[in-house]
Amino acid sequence: MRSGSKAMRSISAGPVLVAVIVCAVVVTTLVRIEDQKLLVVELAAIVIATLLAMKFGIADKVETSARHHPWIGRASIIVATLAVLSVLREDTFGLLMLATVLLYVTTCIGVTIQMGYAGLTNFSAAAFVGTGAYTAALLDARHLLPDPLILLSGGLVAVAIGSLLLLPVLRTRGHYAALITLAFGVMFNVFLDASDSLGGPQGLKVGGINLLGWDFSNDLHLFGYEFSFYVNYVLLASVVASLAMVLAAILDKSWIGIWLDAVRLDETTSAVFGLNIGRWKILAFTIGNFLAGISGAIYAKMAGFIAPNNFTLSDSLIIVSIVILGGIGNRWGVPPAALIVILLPEKLQFIQEYRLLLYAALVIGILVARPGGFLERRTRRFDLATT
Amino acid sequence: MTGILLECRGLTMRFGGVLALDGLDFTVNAGEVLGLIGPNGSGKTTFFNVVSGIYRLNAGTIHLEDSDITHSSPGSISAQGLARTFQRSRLNLSLTVFDNVVLGAYRQVHSGLWHNIVRRRAFHDEARRVASEARDLLAVFNVALADRLFDTADSLGMIDRRRVEICRALIGHPKLVLLDEPSAGMTIDETDAVMDEILGIRKAFGDLSVVIVEHEMGLIQRVTDRCAVLNYGKKIAEGPYREVSQDPVVRTAYLGHT
Numbered sequence: 001m002r003s004g005s006k007a008m009r010s011i012s013a014g015p016v017l018v019a020v021i022v023c024a025v026v027v028t029t030l031v032r033i034e035d036q037k038l039l040v041v042e043l044a045a046i047v048i049a050t051l052l053a054m055k056f057g058i059a060d061k062v063e064t065s066a067r068h069h070p071w072i073g074r075a076s077i078i079v080a081t082l083a084v085l086s087v088l089r090e091d092t093f094g095l096l097m098l099a100t101v102l103l104y105v106t107t108c109i110g111v112t113i114q115m116g117y118a119g120l121t122n123f124s125a126a127a128f129v130g131t132g133a134y135t136a137a138l139l140d141a142r143h144l145l146p147d148p149l150i151l152l153s154g155g156l157v158a159v160a161i162g163s164l165l166l167l168p169v170l171r172t173r174g175h176y177a178a179l180i181t182l183a184f185g186v187m188f189n190v191f192l193d194a195s196d197s198l199g200g201p202q203g204l205k206v207g208g209i210n211l212l213g214w215d216f217s218n219d220l221h222l223f224g225y226e227f228s229f230y231v232n233y234v235l236l237a238s239v240v241a242s243l244a245m246v247l248a249a250i251l252d253k254s255w256i257g258i259w260l261d262a263v264r265l266d267e268t269t270s271a272v273f274g275l276n277i278g279r280w281k282i283l284a285f286t287i288g289n290f291l292a293g294i295s296g297a298i299y300a301k302m303a304g305f306i307a308p309n310n311f312t313l314s315d316s317l318i319i320v321s322i323v324i325l326g327g328i329g330n331r332w333g334v335p336p337a338a339l340i341v342i343l344l345p346e347k348l349q350f351i352q353e354y355r356l357l358l359y360a361a362l363v364i365g366i367l368v369a370r371p372g373g374f375l376e377r378r379t380r381r382f383d384l385a386t387t
Numbered sequence: 388m389t390g391i392l393l394e395c396r397g398l399t400m401r402f403g404g405v406l407a408l409d410g411l412d413f414t415v416n417a418g419e420v421l422g423l424i425g426p427n428g429s430g431k432t433t434f435f436n437v438v439s440g441i442y443r444l445n446a447g448t449i450h451l452e453d454s455d456i457t458h459s460s461p462g463s464i465s466a467q468g469l470a471r472t473f474q475r476s477r478l479n480l481s482l483t484v485f486d487n488v489v490l491g492a493y494r495q496v497h498s499g500l501w502h503n504i505v506r507r508r509a510f511h512d513e514a515r516r517v518a519s520e521a522r523d524l525l526a527v528f529n530v531a532l533a534d535r536l537f538d539t540a541d542s543l544g545m546i547d548r549r550r551v552e553i554c555r556a557l558i559g560h561p562k563l564v565l566l567d568e569p570s571a572g573m574t575i576d577e578t579d580a581v582m583d584e585i586l587g588i589r590k591a592f593g594d595l596s597v598v599i600v601e602h603e604m605g606l607i608q609r610v611t612d613r614c615a616v617l618n619y620g621k622k623i624a625e626g627p628y629r630e631v632s633q634d635p636v637v638r639t640a641y642l643g644h645t
Binding site for chain 2: 251256261262
């Protein structure tokens with residue numbers, strides 16, 4: 001017992017700090033490097049380094065270290081984010097990319113709760129992102145609500161539209177439920193294209209965010225440096241993505257996490273012990289759609305313009321492939337997977353036309369080599385000894 | 388030993404052309420251990436699935452104590468004090484022993500969003516309480532198992548998995564437990580050990596009633612107060628094992644015409 005607690009104390013925070021610094025450098029260089037050959041070299045280096053880190057137990061060391069020093073981990077992530085932003089402060093395109101990745105992270109955490117926790121495959125996530133985006137655009141045009149409420153409404157309307165799907169999704173299982181969401185995603189797109197009041201194929205214009213007097217459209221001047229106005233959006237998206245990650249973490253480590261797992265793994269046994277299957281599926285579906293809607297609303301205000309082709313079936317498939325690549329049910333797999341899937345095609349021009357082909361190959365490759373995804377889901381173990 | 392706990396009248400369950408239960412009458416008295424035996428396909432597991440609410444009856448009524456549970460959902464039947472195990476182990480193997488056992492305590496813990504997400508201290512207090520309850524219960528069966536509360540279920544041997552399943556059924560303090568072939572996949576010695584453990588803690592659970600479906604007749608003979616024999620969805624005999632086992636109708640059902 002004593003040696004155990006001694007061992008706990010001696011676990012250093014070093015590995016997690018090093019890992020955060022490495023990740024910050026990797027993100028910064030991935031965004032900064034323009035030279036195609038150099039980028040390919042860096043990618044190869046990342047892949048090799050990751051494989052070696054996994055082979056020699058370095059990844060496990062980082063994980064143990066992070067588990068024992070959660071607050072050092074969180075603080076270092078915040079500091080690293082600010083450091084990355086100060087380096088990238090004038091790189092408008094890079095910052096836009098980064099904010100987009102973070103919004104994808106938020107949506108994918110929502111899909112992780114739906115798919116990874118409750119087992120509800122959602123092939124219409126982009127439709128819920130789109131719902132949030134169009135909600136923001138419509139509310140913005142009427143100047144009825146302050147921006148924080150507009151963003152919130154994006155989430156709430158996505159939940160409301162999602163509830164239309166609840167009945168068919170709850171009455172079906174597995175592949176059939178997945179097919180319903182797929183059909184909905186396609187219908188949503190056709191509807192947007194045909195609807196004149198939503199701008200049809202031309203889409204809608206949206207104004208930038210003004211968060212209680214903090215105008216996101218102005219460049220920032222801090223400590224004598226000039227920051228592109230996109231830094232505002234990266235900051236907001238980081239906060240939202242972090243909150244989503246924390247929510248997913250707490251949810252997993254609660255009774256609700258166990259009930260969602262039980263519903264996913266064995267509905268009959270769950271029902272025999274009194275679980276209301278519908279209630280837990282609805283909860284997971286609702287939380288996931290809310291996160292998708294919020295990120296859609298932020299995306300609309302950041303991009304300034306939205307159109308139906310931002311929210312197509314292939315976007316939904318990209319979201320699902322991020323969740324699968326990262327490791328279904330593991331929230332830490334989402335950010336790296338989102339970074340690779342969203343950033344790479346933008347940076348590597350020669351693969352742009354083949355991006356869906358590349359995702360498909362990547363997903364198949366990962367599923368063959370590591371069926372659990374890049375970071376496999378960890379077993380839930382409550383730490384009940386400490387408070 | 389007074390009072391009827393479970394009373395079933397005229398249970399009829401049809402699967403297409405097959406009559407799995409054919410007007411079955413069945414009672415379980417409070418505090419008794421009842422054996423349910425019969426050849427393969429005689430309707431034993433169907434009976435369990437009907438009583439626990441998984442199947443919808445074609446005809447008949449089921450009463451648990453004073454309430455009519457004929458058309459109740461599995462969840463509300465479990466809320467009224469009925470728990471069961473399954474013939475084939477139905478643990479969630481990728482989850483820990485704790486996660487599996489706690490499923491049986493679903494109704495005892497707070498499942499609200501606020502409690503689970505915001506009031507983390509209260510949640511942790513509750514989790515600690517449930518964990519120590521689960522540990523105590525597991526220790527009754529196997530002291531070593533109590534220390535493996537946070538190991539995954541797939542790391543356990545068959546006998547410990549069965550114990551976990553039984554603990555999952557017991558942690559909700561049911562009045563009636565249905566055990567579907569507790570010996571399946573285990574040796575006779577292992578089955579005996581597990582049954583002794585169950586009978587040992589029955590008293591602590593306020594004279595828990597148990598219905599056992601079993602093919603292992605030695606076990607039925609040893610642990611049951613009374614037996615009911617099914618064949619083609621009908622009850623063909625009822626009484627203490629030694630009487631039932633001598634019944635010519637029962638012998639014919641098991642062995643064919645001799």
